[in-house]
Amino acid sequence: MTLVRPQDWRPQGIASLEDRAWEALRETDQCVCVTAGAGSGKTELLAQKATYLLQTGICPAPKKVLAISFKRDAAAALSARVRLRLPRAHSYRFVSMTFDAWTKGLLDQFRRALPSPYAPDADYDISFPTRDIANAQLARIGSSLTAKQLEDLVAATKLPLEGQDLPRGSRALLEAYWQDQYEGRETTLLTFTMINRLAECMLRQHAGIRAALRATYPFVFLDEFQDTTSAQFELVGTAFCPSTTHITTVGDDKQRIMGWAGAMPNGFQTFSEAFHARRVSLLANWRSHADLVAIQHLVAAHIDPGVERAEAKRTRSVDGQVSAIWVFRNRQAEVDRLASWLATEIRSGRVEAHDIVLLVRLHADRVEAELQPAFEAEGIVLRNLARSVGEVTLQDLLTEELTTLLLPLLRASASTRAPEAWSTAVERMTALRFVHDDDVPRRVMRDVETLTISVRRFMAETSPKEALAESLVSLLVEGIGEDLIRQSTSAYQRGADYGRIRDGFVSLLGECMSASRDWQEVLDRFEGKGQVPLMTIHKSKGMEFHTVVFFGLDGQSWWSLKPMNTEEMNSFFVALTRAEQRAFFTCCAERGRPIGWVEELLGDAVPRVIGGPVDTIPRDGA
Numbered sequence: 236m237t238l239v240r241p242q243d244w245r246p247q248g249i250a251s252l253e254d255r256a257w258e259a260l261r262e263t264d265q266c267v268c269v270t271a272g273a274g275s276g277k278t279e280l281l282a283q284k285a286t287y288l289l290q291t292g293i294c295p296a297p298k299k300v301l302a303i304s305f306k307r308d309a310a311a312a313l314s315a316r317v318r319l320r321l322p323r324a325h326s327y328r329f330v331s332m333t334f335d336a337w338t339k340g341l342l343d344q345f346r347r348a349l350p351s352p353y354a355p356d357a358d359y360d361i362s363f364p365t366r367d368i369a370n371a372q373l374a375r376i377g378s379s380l381t382a383k384q385l386e387d388l389v390a391a392t393k394l395p396l397e398g399q400d401l402p403r404g405s406r407a408l409l410e411a412y413w414q415d416q417y418e419g420r421e422t423t424l425l426t427f428t429m430i431n432r433l434a435e436c437m438l439r440q441h442a443g444i445r446a447a448l449r450a451t452y453p454f455v456f457l458d459e460f461q462d463t464t465s466a467q468f469e470l471v472g473t474a475f476c477p478s479t480t481h482i483t484t485v486g487d488d489k490q491r492i493m494g495w496a497g498a499m500p501n502g503f504q505t506f507s508e509a510f511h512a513r514r515v516s517l518l519a520n521w522r523s524h525a526d527l528v529a530i531q532h533l534v535a536a537h538i539d540p541g542v543e544r545a546e547a548k549r550t551r552s553v554d555g556q557v558s559a560i561w562v563f564r565n566r567q568a569e570v571d572r573l574a575s576w577l578a579t580e581i582r583s584g585r586v587e588a589h590d591i592v593l594l595v596r597l598h599a600d601r602v603e604a605e606l607q608p609a610f611e612a613e614g615i616v617l618r619n620l621a622r623s624v625g626e627v628t629l630q631d632l633l634t635e636e637l638t639t640l641l642l643p644l645l646r647a648s649a650s651t652r653a654p655e656a657w658s659t660a661v662e663r664m665t666a667l668r669f670v671h672d673d674d675v676p677r678r679v680m681r682d683v684e685t686l687t688i689s690v691r692r693f694m695a696e697t698s699p700k701e702a703l704a705e706s707l708v709s710l711l712v713e714g715i716g717e718d719l720i721r722q723s724t725s726a727y728q729r730g731a732d733y734g735r736i737r738d739g740f741v742s743l744l745g746e747c748m749s750a751s752r753d754w755q756e757v758l759d760r761f762e763g764k765g766q767v768p769l770m771t772i773h774k775s776k777g778m779e780f781h782t783v784v785f786f787g788l789d790g791q792s793w794w795s796l797k798p799m800n801t802e803e804m805n806s807f808f809v810a811l812t813r814a815e816q817r818a819f820f821t822c823c824a825e826r827g828r829p830i831g832w833v834e835e836l837l838g839d840a841v842p843r844v845i846g847g848p849v850d851t852i853p854r855d856g857a
């Protein structure tokens with residue numbers, strides 16, 4: 236594979252980078268800490284930097300670039316961007332995963348290296364305790380702390396407990412907790428906080444594992460660094476500091492919405508000091524046009540009065556209002572008008588249904604139930620991404636490795652004219668092979684062809700029916716090789732984890748099959764084409780949509796949105812900045828009072844419109 240000289244390398248898939256982004260991209264002697272506002276291209280910068288490092292050979296084969304994100308969607312989106320930009324021969328050396336997946340992968344691979352009694356059996360379960368379960372455990376171990384306080388204590392305490400300088404009460408409590416999680420039931424139960432502590436302990440105690448990790452990944456990226464907890468940062472420190480590993484962090488303090496989960500208040504400063512990182516701030520906003528960027532700046536300056544004004548790079552492509560607070564008398568009027576406006580927008584072809592997002596602060600299920608009848612009456616399909624499909628949320632399922640592997644194969648089988656699906660299928664199948672030699676692409680092409688022929692035959696002989704979902708998935712999985720799939724993804728090495736995702740996939744496919752007339756429709760439904768997504772702000776991090784509608788900007792839906800509550804203000808900022816062209820908010824008198832100070836902050840730029848949206852009349856009258 237020919238390498239490009241660093242001085243000849245050009246960004247892939249975009250025309251240019253701003254000067255400061257070039258600086259951050261070319262810096263490879265020193266760690267880099269990039270802070271920048273929403274839409275400034277932080278994730279794009281990471282995708283470009285990975286491309287640069289791999290194409291120039293600065294990260295030489297077989298060494299890899301490891302990108303760690305906090306959300307599954309972010310990890311999947313980054314991976315997809317790099318795959319788009321890199322020739323196949325390089326893309327297998329870009330590894331993108333969530334922090335939790337990374338730590339769990341370390342534990343699963345090296346758990347036997349942990350000291351007794353911390354080495355868990357291979358069949359441990361992941362624990363997401365409900366409030367009742369947590370309270371029962373607190374009573375069992377005699378804790379006077381709340382579940383959250385106990386979790387914070389676990390997160391703050393290194394292992395093994397024997398070596399730590401701890402107050403006697405804390406030590407006894409922690410010992411009781413760890414013992415209860417390991418021995419209180421048939422299988423060991425681990426939370427991600429515990430997994431983090433175990434992985435840190437294992438790396439700290441084993442220089443050989445640290446050295447192997449550093450040798451494999453000379454370049455590490457940390458996306459959305461503002462959401463890193465102290466325990467996660469400690470793990471990164473143990474893994475890579477001091478060492479020759481080059482770390483690039485990117486993030487935005489104004490989008491720090493995980494403080495409740497322990498995100499460090501001054502993470503960028505802490506990182507820069509510990510890793511002697513060069514600090515770079517970006518100025519552009521590539522996502523939103525100037526009118527929206529001006530509104531975003533009002534909120535950004537409220538959060539951080541010293542914030543630099545971003546330079547809007549996106550062209551405005553819509554007429555009429557780009558932002559407003561739609562005020563309704565009652566809830567019925569709110570949902571009816573919203574549904575009829577959305578239907579008009581979608582039918583006019585101004586925007587695709589899946590490019591409009593409905594955001595809520597909390598309780599997506601309740602909002603879904605409230606909106607459903609009016610949406611159905613208008614022929615709009617609402618897709619609640621927070622709902623569960625089996626034991627996984629829909630949003631998570633869509634970004635699972637299994638999904639991104641099987642879906643392109645189904646697409647390539649359902650139509651002989653799906654070149655993109657075909658090349659994604661070949662890329663994903665190549666990545667499964669781990670090794671790269673010149674023969675792999677040819678072999679993979681043959682495999683994909685054989686597989687798509689048999690799936691195509693299955694599709695030709697049957698019409699979509701829910702009961703067939705399992706057989707179709709088995710056909711694919713067996714055709715690829717279930718062992719190969721499970722070996723290639725550390726998260727699937729444990730049977731229970733793989734089974735949960737496979738079952739979720741079968742279940743969603745079955746749902747789509749039962750509601751569709753042909754195979755194209757099945758796959759469109761699966762991917763959410765032509766459906767309006769509904770999600771919480773937390774889940775919308777890192778995403779972007781043509782139009783954003785925030786449902787429930789009122790004192791009841793968002794009682795915690797207070798001027799001094801930075802975390803909530805940051806959430807508001809995240810919601811507002813997902814929009815490329817338009818951002819609207821609904822407020823309903825029957826539900827709660829308007830949030831006066833927010834309306835004052837936004838001023839005339841975001842007017843109150845009584846009765847809801849005004850239909851857009853394009854300038855040319857079309």
Ligand SMILES: Nc1ncnc2c1ncn2[C@@H]1O[C@H](COP(=O)(O)OP(=O)(O)OP(=O)(O)O)[C@@H](O)[C@H]1O
Binds near residue numbers: 249251253277490777
């Ligand atoms: N240099 C560039 N040229 C053209 N488009 C770009 C460039 N950088 C980023 N973009 C586009 O701008 C949008 C925002 O970029 P990106 O998602 O990387 O920003 P971000 O800083 O990570 O955003 P956020 O923090 O708000 O999630 C994306 O659609 C991306 O493809």
